[in-house]
Amino acid sequence: MGKRVRPFGVLLIGMVIVISGCHTAPDSKWQWYKGALHVHSLWSDGDEFPEVVAQWHRDHGYSFLAMTEHDRIAQDDRWIDLDEDFGEAVAEGMTTDPARLPRSLQKRANRVTGAQQMRLSTLDEIRPHIEQPERFILVNAEEITDTCGKKPVHVNAINLGTAIKPQHGPTVVATIDNNLRAVREQSESLQRPMLAVVNHPNWKYGITAKELAESHASFFEVYSGDPSVNHLGDDRHPPVERIWDLANTIRLACLKRPPLWGIAGDDAHEYGDLGMHRMCPGRGWVKVRSKELTPSALISAMNRGQFYASSGVAIRKIRTSSIMLKLEIEPDGGAIFTTQFIGTLYDPDLVAEHGYAGAINPGRIGTVLATVYGRQPSYNLTGKELYVRAVVTSSKPKDLPTYRGQLEQAWTQPVHCIDLKSRG
Ligand SMILES: [Zn+2]
Numbered sequence: 001m002g003k004r005v006r007p008f009g010v011l012l013i014g015m016v017i018v019i020s021g022c023h024t025a026p027d028s029k030w031q032w033y034k035g036a037l038h039v040h041s042l043w044s045d046g047d048e049f050p051e052v053v054a055q056w057h058r059d060h061g062y063s064f065l066a067m068t069e070h071d072r073i074a075q076d077d078r079w080i081d082l083d084e085d086f087g088e089a090v091a092e093g094m095t096t097d098p099a100r101l102p103r104s105l106q107k108r109a110n111r112v113t114g115a116q117q118m119r120l121s122t123l124d125e126i127r128p129h130i131e132q133p134e135r136f137i138l139v140n141a142e143e144i145t146d147t148c149g150k151k152p153v154h155v156n157a158i159n160l161g162t163a164i165k166p167q168h169g170p171t172v173v174a175t176i177d178n179n180l181r182a183v184r185e186q187s188e189s190l191q192r193p194m195l196a197v198v199n200h201p202n203w204k205y206g207i208t209a210k211e212l213a214e215s216h217a218s219f220f221e222v223y224s225g226d227p228s229v230n231h232l233g234d235d236r237h238p239p240v241e242r243i244w245d246l247a248n249t250i251r252l253a254c255l256k257r258p259p260l261w262g263i264a265g266d267d268a269h270e271y272g273d274l275g276m277h278r279m280c281p282g283r284g285w286v287k288v289r290s291k292e293l294t295p296s297a298l299i300s301a302m303n304r305g306q307f308y309a310s311s312g313v314a315i316r317k318i319r320t321s322s323i324m325l326k327l328e329i330e331p332d333g334g335a336i337f338t339t340q341f342i343g344t345l346y347d348p349d350l351v352a353e354h355g356y357a358g359a360i361n362p363g364r365i366g367t368v369l370a371t372v373y374g375r376q377p378s379y380n381l382t383g384k385e386l387y388v389r390a391v392v393t394s395s396k397p398k399d400l401p402t403y404r405g406q407l408e409q410a411w412t413q414p415v416h417c418i419d420l421k422s423r424g
């Protein structure tokens with residue numbers, strides 16, 4: 001999204017960027033902060049109170065949480081009918097436990113229907129009880145829940161001041177861009193950084209790689225813990241990770257624009273029954289390297305690419321330059337790590353003279369350039385790479401997998417060294 005221009009290609013020449021944890025002298029203030037950027041509560045269609053959702057994430061080692069409610073921020077006066085909005089949670093016996101109910105809970109009868117209602121706490125009401133400096137913060141957020149025809153176009157907007165209505169558009173690309181523009185305009189108006197993420201492109205196969213490439217999105221979900229998002233694609237649609245490579249090849253080879261960066265999230269809606277087919281918390285997250293735990297610092301770090309996406313693998317250090325991509329992976333018991341360096345090599349024949357739709361040879365896109373085993377994998381760039389990225393796969397099976405055979409992974413951001421146009 002908009003305010004940022006990534007002069008990455010130019011800056012990388014002759015320069016080494018180290019993205020590392022707090023162990024690294026002399027930069028001892030830098031830390032990895034774990035964050036959830038896609039989560040729902042009873043404020044939209046999640047099945048738990050926001051207090052419970054916040055406490056779950058704090059208890060599970062997260063440092064920041066953005067509750068991305070559909071088309072609203074948890075900041076107004078909102079009452080829910082127990083019969084309708086709350087029915088499923090009550091039926092499962094989750095939040096009827098008095099010990100888990102928020103102390104601030106207020107009840108009343110609906111004046112029209114007589115149904116019992118509960119008032120939901122706002123983020124500002126929850127913050128004094130859950131936030132702690134350098135330990136845990138809540139970030140205002142919304143999932144702008146748009147459609148284009150029958151295709152869902154969902155954009156998470158993080159660190160918003162006020163909710164943004166779906167902006168709509170005649171095409172999927174225009175729909176994405178109109179929503180990104182609304183976030184950018186609010187960011188400029190309120191003078192604070194905001195993050196916009198295009199969610200789950202393969203959910204209902206709403207967004208193609210070409211559409212993602214042509215949009216002005218900077219961030220998208222490369223992994224979602226929602227089991228229904230078609231992470232692996234099907235006979236007619238590529239896997240989400242492949243979409244990343246297709247889109248970034250189009251961006252870099254044809255549009256001369258910065259590549260997309262990938263986040264992982266949960267799209268969590270269900271907090272009681274942690275089953276494989278449920279939309280549970282704790283499957284995907286981001287780790288952001290920042291000097292302080294504030295929304296502005298975290299978003300600024302993400303805009304600089306100082307983060308990675310994970311479904312379980314922890315990375316201690318990421319070192320990038322125009323000639324190298326090197327990782328140091330945190331040990332995890334006896335787990336064995338395999339790192340694939342994936343990229344597209346530049347080739348003058350890669351793009352046909354007239355347009356690019358269908359002109360790029362799919363066999364040359366997002367290929368495995370090297371496979372390295374162990375905790376310190378590295379790749380030396382040859383100068384032919386449009387980009388290269390690393391995906392680390394552990395031998396450890398994923399708890400609550402979203403697909404059969406899933407192993408824990410981490411995805412680093414693509415490194416490239418070509419001149420780019422400014423983001424328009
Ligand atoms: Zn969504």
Ligand SMILES: [Zn+2]
Nearest residue numbers: 038040143267
């Ligand atoms: Zn969602």
